[in-house]
Amino acid sequence: MKISLTSEDVQKFRNDGVLLVPNILEPSIIAKILARIPSMLKGEYATGIKPAEIKIDPTNTQQISGKLWESEPEIKAVVLDPELGRACAILGDWEQYGSKAVHSSLWRKPPGAPETTIHQDAAYVDTFIPNKLITALIALENMTIEAGSTQYILGSHKWGLGRRVRSLRESEDYTAEAKTAAREAGVGNFEIFTTNVESGTIVFHDGLLWHGAGRNNSQQQRVALSCAIMPANIKTVSVDDPYVFGEASEYPFTWQGKLI
Numbered sequence: 344m345k346i347s348l349t350s351e352d353v354q355k356f357r358n359d360g361v362l363l364v365p366n367i368l369e370p371s372i373i374a375k376i377l378a379r380i381p382s383m384l385k386g387e388y389a390t391g392i393k394p395a396e397i398k399i400d401p402t403n404t405q406q407i408s409g410k411l412w413e414s415e416p417e418i419k420a421v422v423l424d425p426e427l428g429r430a431c432a433i434l435g436d437w438e439q440y441g442s443k444a445v446h447s448s449l450w451r452k453p454p455g456a457p458e459t460t461i462h463q464d465a466a467y468v469d470t471f472i473p474n475k476l477i478t479a480l481i482a483l484e485n486m487t488i489e490a491g492s493t494q495y496i497l498g499s500h501k502w503g504l505g506r507r508v509r510s511l512r513e514s515e516d517y518t519a520e521a522k523t524a525a526r527e528a529g530v531g532n533f534e535i536f537t538t539n540v541e542s543g544t545i546v547f548h549d550g551l552l553w554h555g556a557g558r559n560n561s562q563q564q565r566v567a568l569s570c571a572i573m574p575a576n577i578k579t580v581s582v583d584d585p586y587v588f589g590e591a592s593e594y595p596f597t598w599q600g601k602l603i
């Protein structure tokens with residue numbers, strides 16, 4: 344993959360907390376990952392290694408996640424691609440440290456799957472310092488608004504680090520926790536931004552950005568791959584955590600960094 348970022352892109356990312364970069368992942372690579380999904384849904388992984396978190400309720404948003412690169416070589420080639428680590432380092436302003444992959448999720452919304460609670464990814468990696476995170480969400484199908492495209496509260500990465508949400512799937516009001524965070528940050532009303540995202544597009548978002556996804560009102564599955572990338576100088580401050588994160592040293596470099 345090749346990701347070219349202009350200084351305007353970097354500025355836009357830092358202002359909004361999100362940046363769409365179209366036409367990055369080649370259709371042939373996407374097809375290989377999509378072809379693996381039926382097996383993954385049956386619990387069959389190419390290497391035999393099961394990821395840490397598997398949520399595959401057929402009527403809800405499905406998430407297969409953890410160190411997904413250890414389970415699926417086709418996914419590994421994408422998540423650990425140095426270009427992805429380099430792009431995140433430029434956007435996150437950590438080029439001197441290089442980048443590590445700390446998490447990856449396959450997000451699948453079958454037809455009818457409800458909204459995904461608006462949340463902050465950085466709240467789930469708070470056992471690492473510095474708590475700098477960029478998520479690269481790669482559309483593996485066209486993510487139309489009708490099919491439940493990702494939703495973002497632009498600028499909400501400036502609200503600071505909030506709490507984890509109670510559940511990504513079971514909220515009566517999927518915006519409730521974001522409303523609380525906005526109130527706590529002294530923000531009045533906010534708007535939710537969403538758009539049609541073409542297959543192969545990478546949407547980078549700041550780990551502090553509040554985001555979720557809409558209901559899939561279409562007849563097609565909606566699939567995306569998220570890659571959570573942090574600066575390679577992260578240290579673990581606590582491993583007493585119910586989530587899937589362990590020692591920082593366990594996580595692979597995706598890009599070695601550059602001398603500045």
Ligand SMILES: O=C(O)CCC(=O)C(=O)O
Nearest residue numbers: 450464480493555556569
């Ligand atoms: O678009 C989605 O399915 C939501 C993705 C998401 O919440 C994430 O990447 O953290």
